[in-house]
Amino acid sequence: MMAQNTAQKTNGMRRYETEKKAIGKNVFICPPMPVTIVGTCLNNRPPNFLTVGWVTRANVNPPMIAIGINKSNASADGITMHKTFSVNFPGTDLIEETDYCGLVSGKYKDKSRLFDIFYGELKNAPMIQNCPITLECQLTETIDLPTNYLFIGEIKGAYANENCFTGGKPDVTEINPLLLSMPDNSYWQVGEFLGRACKIGRSLKA
Ligand SMILES: Cc1cc2nc3c(=O)[nH]c(=O)nc-3n(C[C@H](O)[C@H](O)[C@H](O)COP(=O)(O)O)c2cc1C
DSSP states (O other): OOOOOOOOOTTTTEEEEEOOOOOSSSSOOEEEOOOOOEEOOOSSHHHEEEOOEEEEEEETTTTTEEEEEEEEEEHHHHEEESSSSEEEOOOGHHHHHHHHHHTTTTOOOOGGSSSOOOOOSSOOOOTTSSSSEEEEEEEEEEOOSSEEEEEEEEEEEEEEEEGGEEEEEEEEHHHHHHHHEEEEEEOOOOOOOOTTTTGGGGGGOO
């Protein structure tokens, strides 16, 4: 059933209390999320980078991150072979490079020339100097799904530009991460600050 458009605005924020309509199962509705560039080493090829939207922190201690990679991508072979990868968070200035890394395969093109590359502790996890935050990861588990691998990696090292921190904490306005929304496949930047997580909801506890 179609939702009636009676959403009301409260405190400038929309609340959705109306009926919902079924929208099928293959739901790609993602509000803007950070888009990343995952670095790998391929067999006898330059360091490779692919664009990845499907990325999430997966464990607190030890810190782990999960990425969903299509099996047909060259990077899937690189991660399986070397058991390492990097996750780089580009700023909005890298919008074109980020998109390009998602359009062409390292099987045919050398994407390594787009970036200044550095390494941390792990030999085969190339990281991008031009990104404000980078992580090097050791593969701990691969979940073999029908079309994708869900690679889970332990974060072995994290690197950031000093000016991306305020009061010792990452400052999202300084990092200015490139965001992605689906299924409209659009890039965005961070908007307005609305409130502190784990704090603003406390008023409803009373
Ligand atoms: C914005 C964007 C997000 C993407 N997200 C993913 C993703 O989460 N997982 C994935 O496997 N491919 C994703 N892709 C597609 C790969 O980046 C693309 O197939 C890439 O060319 C593969 O490169 P490779 O063959 O060198 O590994 C994305 C592409 C774009 C443009």
